[in-house]
Amino acid sequence: MRYTQFFIPTLKETPSDAEVVSHQLMMRSGMIRKIAAGIYTYMPLGLRSIRKFEQIVREEMNRAGAIELLMPGVQPAELWIESKRWAQYGKELLRFKDRKDNEFCMGPTHEEIITDIARREVKSYRQMPINFYQIQTKFRDEIRPRFGLMRGREFIMKDAYSFDVDSSAADLSYDKMYQAYNRIFERCGLNFRAVEADTGSIGGSASHEFMVLASSGEDAIVSCNACRYAANVEKAEGIKQQQGGAGQQALTKTHTPDKKTIAEVAEFLDIPQSGTVKALVLSNGEGQFVMALVRGDHELNELKLKNRLGWDEIQMATDDEILRFTGSLPGFLGPLGLKEELLVVADCAVEVMSDFVIGANETDQHYTGANAGRDFPISQIADIRLIGAGDPCPRCSGGILEVWRGIEVGHVFKLGTKYSSSMNATYLDKDGKEQIIFMGCYGIGIGRTVAASIEQNHDDNGVIWPLPLAPFHCSVVAINAQKDEAVMAAAQDIHDRLEAAGVEVLLDDRDERPGVKFKDHDLIGIPLRIVVGGKNLAEGKVEFKQRAGGEMQLLVPEQAIETVIAQVKAACGGNR
């Protein structure tokens, strides 16, 4: 491909609304252009990388036995009403009516459609296991789209859905997808982790997220330094600590003037923060309230508490609500002497504490020597705290958890019968008996993965593509291309020979100064570069350099061509 026959509108300056580096570089390198909040055009260069990744996904899905189809973007309300998600999904679901006043939505995901297909078409155990997938544009009307392709409203997703006769067969389908996902992200050359995850609004029994490690990631994940345990912190389990001694001290009300935070109270009383318990009042927004107790140096994991209580929403109570239950304002809250009956859930780390400090529900007053059970009742004990760096591994003995930031690029779920039962997707087993189908669903954010690759691989000059995702494998920069016929002829020859070998080449034949060309090629991040210049060419040599670093080499054209071909073959394998 000649540069002058392609279209790469690069920018010298960073658009002011681009916050993260992938968004900035995708804008600057002319890969994407924004048309509205969270809605982008994939420009020619960006589309090439998108297609590269799609192809890797497609190959690995096919290898894993999944079958491609394509479902509609516009979906009728009736299927969503049937699955009960028309009411549950909220404003993220973009709804509208057609000319006959029938309700529709833009598909944010396709469980309803695929389940409808399955219940019509998959009627026998002989047809399973089966797994359908598609690569398709979704729309989710996000409250706050941001970070370019990282969290758009319209985005390309690969979604797959497996159908099995029972739970253990569904587990096998799940494992196949899990393996396929590992291969996909390995082939892209990305540094990632597969972590245990919360199932969120999709529902189901188990799931893993695939996280590309990057400091700008929106998710925190933990992984064990000794075993293979890794989890989203939302999900990461706390383990019961060793039982402490029985309480020795008497419950004593202590004056703590103006000491509201755990840090202030602990310092004032000269005890470690781990000797205190903090009490938080939360509500589900529908009139139900709970007091959560966590150790002073720990943090509450609202998601765990929400799941524990079976609530749909969870939020901090307002000061008025807190006053109503406790008679005090935040800073001095505790489970003793509540004004109204209140569910009290303690973290399991609190269960083993003794003689701790807790708010007295009076301004400037705390209790010391408090003991759960002895001094106040606890309704439930549960794992409700946020796990962090340094916590012990819940799977192995001696392992310590480390914390990473990650970008969620893939998510696999065991759905069980959540959709198949509400939508009545059944089959006949060997005995002719009607059974419910077991499902799994599996998603990969296509644009997000490409953006995540940039987050993970870039420098001050621009993008550094891994070869499998690069829009072009190699650039050929012709110095003084429009004037020096020998240079242009040599560059064209190298270009032709590389293309003949299956290498994707961008030949820079523009009438630009060399510096402009080098800057552009660094910015758009082509992994391999051959420079053809008059002086070196007179001695029969061209330059070869890798974007990711490494020395510039002076080679004869044949060598340069062979090196490029070898590197492309090595990185993209026979899968190209």
Added chain:
RNA sequence: CGGUGCGUAGCGCAGCCUGGUAGCGCACUAGACUGGGGGUCUAGGGGUCGAAGGUUCGAAUCCUUUCGCACCGACCA
């Protein structure tokens, strides 16, 4: 949804406080020079100043409304 900030040329911004001919850099067009890390010079084109309403002799500037965009948001009890 709450908080904050911003909408002026394709991009990045100044001008607004204190109302009086709409500017700068990049990009773009033409020409010349230049030719190995975003070069120089000359001459150009491009704007309903987000929108609507109001105040005023006069509004990018002041007022009101509205739309759009961006960032931040519970770990504090």
